Amino acid sequence: MKILILRFSSFGDVTQCLSVPSQILSSYSEAEIHWAVREDLAELLNAHPAIHKVWPLPRESGFIGLWKFGLELRRQNYTHLYDAHNNLRSRILSLLVRGFKFGSPGISFIRKSQKRWKRFLLFKARIDTYEKPLSGQRDLLEPLTPWKIAKTLPPTPQIFISKEAQRKVLAEIPWAPLSYVALAPSSAFVLKRWPIESWAQLIRLCPEERFVLLGGPGDFFLEKLAAEFPQQVLNFAGRFSLLESGAAIEFSRALIANDTGLLHVGEQLGKPTIALMGPAPFGFPSRPLTRILQRDLACRPCSKHGQGPCTNPQYQDCLRGISAETVAQNLKGILSK
Numbered sequence: 001m002k003i004l005i006l007r008f009s010s011f012g013d014v015t016q017c018l019s020v021p022s023q024i025l026s027s028y029s030e031a032e033i034h035w036a037v038r039e040d041l042a043e044l045l046n047a048h049p050a051i052h053k054v055w056p057l058p059r060e061s062g063f064i065g066l067w068k069f070g071l072e073l074r075r076q077n078y079t080h081l082y083d084a085h086n087n088l089r090s091r092i093l094s095l096l097v098r099g100f101k102f103g104s105p106g107i108s109f110i111r112k113s114q115k116r117w118k119r120f121l122l123f124k125a126r127i128d129t130y131e132k133p134l135s136g137q138r139d140l141l142e143p144l145t146p147w148k149i150a151k152t153l154p155p156t157p158q159i160f161i162s163k164e165a166q167r168k169v170l171a172e173i174p175w176a177p178l179s180y181v182a183l184a185p186s187s188a189f190v191l192k193r194w195p196i197e198s199w200a201q202l203i204r205l206c207p208e209e210r211f212v213l214l215g216g217p218g219d220f221f222l223e224k225l226a227a228e229f230p231q232q233v234l235n236f237a238g239r240f241s242l243l244e245s246g247a248a249i250e251f252s253r254a255l256i257a258n259d260t261g262l263l264h265v266g267e268q269l270g271k272p273t274i275a276l277m278g279p280a281p282f283g284f285p286s287r288p289l290t291r292i293l294q295r296d297l298a299c300r301p302c303s304k305h306g307q308g309p310c311t312n313p314q315y316q317d318c319l320r321g322i323s324a325e326t327v328a329q330n331l332k333g334i335l336s337k
Contacts, residue, residue: 070096
């Protein structure tokens with residue numbers, strides 16, 4: 001078997017999909033697994049022992065570049081193709097790899113369904129037909145059952161941090177490994193962010209703990225936390241790459257995160273994690289070491305990615321209603337073990 005996985009982005013989805021190669025190998029130990037991914041996310045895959053080759057797709061590649069990329073993939077003579085993305089680019093590449101005469105190349109092909117009818121029922125009719133408990137990783141494995149691959153999760157870790165990333169983080173963070181808690185207070189959409197005031201209150205409730213802030217270069221709001229708690233908090237938002245942020249989580253005692261990509265990094269590392277889940281229903285945490293904090297509200301979920309708008313009379317009640325005291329209590333319970 002020679003298998004190609006198509007999953008280009010996003011950060012969180014690619015991270016969750018990292019369970020797929022290991023689960024394939026658990027059923028087909030001699031399989032050769034390739035993965036086509038967006039170029040800026042390739043570092044997440046490079047050290048994975050179940051992935052034999054990574055094909056980085058330039059982020060701004062036009063149609064000609066995509067065509068050439070697809071023809072190169074076609075020359076690899078894959079026996080199996082899993083389109084785990086299901087967007088326009090992945091559909092074009094699937095056609096190029098398989099050939100335009102459906103079924104003629106003999107490639108076994110699976111495409112992950114977007115389940116649009118279920119989404120319609122959920123968002124428009126408030127009828128939830130999704131399998132419970134929700135699990136983003138299980139949803140990525142489920143389409144592979146025709147290949148006799150179980151939709152159970154392989155053991156952690158499923159993300160592998162390079163030695164270079166580990167050395168960079170150890171040099172930058174003055175605190176010893178396993179002496180701090182990692183925080184991921186940002187998210188792509190504001191509605192998915194636990195309020196900054198709640199993060200501050202959490203830090204006040206844990207005066208004996210030290211915290212490392214992780215995020216992107218545009219997360220300037222985190223500077224407020226670092227300035228307010230200079231002895232307890234170090235802000236590395238925008239200073240670490242994705243893999244280096246993973247190393248910072250790897251060396252932490254625990255992770256507290258919004259619904260964002262770093263949440264899934266913590267899960268794939270097998271790190272005790274507290275997930276603050278708000279308006280979005282997809283990409284839900286999947287690992288037993290994760291404590292999911294959420295509120296049962298009639299308006300949840302309100303949008304596919306948490307882009308809103310918020311329809312609750314109490315703005316962002318799904319996250320604002322999760323108290324800092326509750327999070328602190330869960331954190332202390334994790335650390336006491």
